[in-house]
Amino acid sequence: MEDPAVLIPTSVAExxxxxxxxxxxxxxxxxxxxxPEIRLGHAxxxxxxxxxxxxxxxISREGTRTTIGAMTPLSALSSLGEPIAAAVSNIADLExxxxxxxxGNLCAQNTDAPRGDLQGVLxxxxxxxxxxxxxxxxxxxAETFLPGRADRLVLDVSFDAPAAGAYAYxxxxxxxxxxxxxxxxxxxxxxxxxxxxxxxxxxxxxLPSAEAAAADPSAAGVAALADVQLFDDAIASAxxxxxxxxxxxxxxxxxxxxxx
Amino acid sequence: MNITINGTSRIVNAGPLTPxxxxxxxxxxxxxxxxxxxxxxxxxCTVLVNGEPRRSCLLPIAAVEGAEVRTxxxxxxxxxxxPVQEAWIHHYAAQCxxxxxxxxxxATAYLEKGGSDDHAEIAAALGGHVCRCxxxxxxxxxxxxxxxxxxxxxxxxxxxxxxxxxxxxx
Numbered sequence: 001m002e003d004p005a006v007l008i009p010t011s012v013a014e015x016x017x018x019x020x021x022x023x024x025x026x027x028x029x030x031x032x033x034x035x036p037e038i039r040l041g042h043a044x045x046x047x048x049x050x051x052x053x054x055x056x057x058x059i060s061r062e063g064t065r066t067t068i069g070a071m072t073p074l075s076a077l078s079s080l081g082e083p084i085a086a087a088v089s090n091i092a093d094l095e096x097x098x099x100x101x102x103x104g105n106l107c108a109q110n111t112d113a114p115r116g117d118l119q120g121v122l123x124x125x126x127x128x129x130x131x132x133x134x135x136x137x138x139x140x141x142a143e144t145f146l147p148g149r150a151d152r153l154v155l156d157v158s159f160d161a162p163a164a165g166a167y168a169y170x171x172x173x174x175x176x177x178x179x180x181x182x183x184x185x186x187x188x189x190x191x192x193x194x195x196x197x198x199x200x201x202x203x204x205x206x207l208p209s210a211e212a213a214a215a216d217p218s219a220a221g222v223a224a225l226a227d228v229q230l231f232d233d234a235i236a237s238a239x240x241x242x243x244x245x246x247x248x249x250x251x252x253x254x255x256x257x258x259x260x
Numbered sequence: 261m262n263i264t265i266n267g268t269s270r271i272v273n274a275g276p277l278t279p280x281x282x283x284x285x286x287x288x289x290x291x292x293x294x295x296x297x298x299x300x301x302x303x304x305c306t307v308l309v310n311g312e313p314r315r316s317c318l319l320p321i322a323a324v325e326g327a328e329v330r331t332x333x334x335x336x337x338x339x340x341x342x343p344v345q346e347a348w349i350h351h352y353a354a355q356c357x358x359x360x361x362x363x364x365x366x367a368t369a370y371l372e373k374g375g376s377d378d379h380a381e382i383a384a385a386l387g388g389h390v391c392r393c394x395x396x397x398x399x400x401x402x403x404x405x406x407x408x409x410x411x412x413x414x415x416x417x418x419x420x421x422x423x424x425x426x427x428x429x430x
Contacts (some may be wrong), residue, residue, distance in 0.1 A: 006276040006324055028277070032318045035279055036299040052323040093388025095313045095366070096300060176301060177388070249365060 004038065004048040010072045012155070015054040019153040021134040022107075025049055027153060029071060029104030031113065032096055049153075056155065058104070064189065067158040070103025075116075075143055077102065082259075083165030087121045092177040093139045103154040106142070110202055113178045113233060119146060120205025120258035121167070124184035129161040143196075146203040155213075166255035168198075168248040170236070180236040181244055183224075185214075185252035195220075195252070199236070200228035200245060210249050217253035221246030261325045265290060266334030276322030280314075283321050284331065288411045292332035292361040296390075303389030307331050313369045315388075332361045335368065343406045344371055350412035351402035355393035363389050363406035366402045377404035 004026065009015040019025065026034055026045035037043040056071035060082070066080065077088045077096040091097055091105070106129065108116035122129075122142040129145040131138055131152035138152075145152070169182035181199040188194060193214040195207040210224035224245055230238040261272050265288060281298070284290040284307070296302035298317045305317040306388060308330040325376045335342045347353070354360045370385035382403050391399060401418065408411050 003275055003277065006322065008276065028320060028323075030318075031323065032300055032315070033321050035277065037316050038277060039279065039298075042262050050276065050320065050322055092300075093303075093389050094385060095303070095306060095315050096318075098312055099314055099318060 003044045003180065006048050006050060008050045009054045010195070012055050015051060015056065016132050016153065016155075018049055019132060020155070022151045027051065027103075027107070029101035030073065030099040032092075032100045033104065033108055034233065049107070051101075051103075057101075064161045065158055067156050067258065068102050069156050070101060070106075070154040073098055074100045074102065074104045074105060081165070083121055083124065083162075083167040083186060084118075086165075086167035087117055087169075087182070087184065090179060090182075091117045096177070102131075102157060106146075106154060106157065107149045107152070110120050111215070113235060114180060114199035115178070116204060117179050117182065117198055120182060120196035120198035121184045121204075122157055122159070123195045123204050123206045124165070124186040125162060125196075126186070126188060127157050127193060129157050130155045143206045149203070160189060163189050163191070164256055164259040166252045166259070168251040168255065170244050170248065172235070173236070176235075178235055181248060183245070183248040183252045185249075185256040187256055193253075193256070195224070195249065197224070197228060197245065197249075200230060200241060202229065205229075207249065214253055217250040217257070218246075220253055221249035224249045241253040261322070263321070263324055263326065264328045266330055272321060274321055277320045279317050280307065280319040280321055280324055280329070282308075282315035284316060284329075290331055290333060294358055294361055296358065296362075301390070302359070303363075303366065304359050304362040306365045306389070308365055308369055311369065311372065312364045318369075330365070330368075332334075332364055335364065342368065343409070344368060344403065346414060347367070347402040347406040347410070348399075349414050350416070351398045351405060351418045353395065353399045353402040355395045359389060359391045359393075363399055367406070370403065371406055375403075375407055377407040379404070382407075394413040401410070 007183045009016045025047040028050045056069045058069045062069050105118045110160040131154045133152040164187045170180045182198045186194045195210050206226045207227040209226045212221040213220040229236045230241045234240045294304040296304040300318045301316045307316045
């Protein structure tokens with residue numbers, strides 16, 4: 001196997017220039033997904049962009065707006081309140097959370113296991129993703145960003161503090177550190193209910209049908225099945241996901257009501 | 261590039277994406293971190309990077325340039341084991357021993373941060389580590405005992421008077 005050419009930018013501007021319009025380039029955030037993939041030859045990029053020295057880490061707050069740099073480690077998010085705190089504490093384990101990054105989690109591909117636990121959470125929060133790539137810089141909602149994430153370099157994500165948030169997930173011993181299925185419910189500052197799911201499609205998905213029925217958590221759970229693309233993988237079957245998604249939607253909404 | 265391993269600065273020639281684990285084992289002959297699953301799931305390659313437990317199999321060497329790396333080889337000093345190492349012996353926390361290096365480093369980080377003997381807190385700190393001998397009870401007992409500041413008679417075990425390290429000079 002030919003080793004990829006490695007680029008190690010030392011500033012944000014240099015990182016953006018190195019990424020250019022993307023293409024055959026692997027972005028190494030924490031490395032928890034891509035380092036073994038490259039070592040084993042499952043991923044064979046011609047270039048690798050390592051971002052550890054690019055200055056993209058850090059959390060800043062301005063009024064009710066929180067902005068998280070792409071290279072911020074997942075462990076740093078546990079102080080951000082619900083639903084992020086609950087979701088982050090359920091990602092992998094302590095060591096992985098210290099190394100894995102927000103940008104890497106957001107851009108994770110669901111190849112052999114459901115990855116990217118924050119995708120559904122950021123959708124529910126109505127987060128904005130700022131990224132660069134072909135066509136230059138773009139800021140867009142997380143649910144719009146996710147389908148094309150493989151071609152973008154994330155700079156940061158930002159969101160307004162929600163009024164309340166809840167996170168419900170499927171916990172099975174044999175799934176190891178992977179989250180087979182999870183639902184995030186958020187009540188925004190203006191009272192809108194937003195729902196995001198993980199493990200229910202090729203990336204995190206918003207659940208608009210369930211949102212429309214949110215006043216009745218059980219009905220919303222059933223309605224959610226219209227919004228997802230359930231799949232089989234080694235840790236849960238599509239059948240099992242179909243049976244559990246309505247339960248998780250109901251639990252997340254009930255949990256949200258308790259914080260009213 | 262340079263990294264500091266157990267207090268000694270070492271020059272590394274491996275390519276930037278080479279996992280720290282392979283640099284340690286294959287280039288620097290530091291053999292306590294084990295190559296288990298090599299995809300982050302088992303914990304036995306865990307080392308401390310600037311005091312934080314990390315999976316060395318997932319960490320590209322370029323990302324730890326200039327960092328302080330600690331492994332089991334750096335725990336004992338002057339022939340004296342650390343309390344958690346002594347607890348491991350006294351409580352029989354090692355069975356086959358393959359997971360021990362990773363567990364010891366994660367436990368060391370936990371204790372250095374002032375970790376208590378609370379079972380749930382120990383579980384959160386060690387949750388990424390797998391012992392396929394399933395010796396978790398004794399591992400948790402050892403960490404809890406070290407957290408309580410107990411001292412250990414290494415000629416006996418917690419379970420009785422049988423010598424565990426007879427004849428071994430430490």
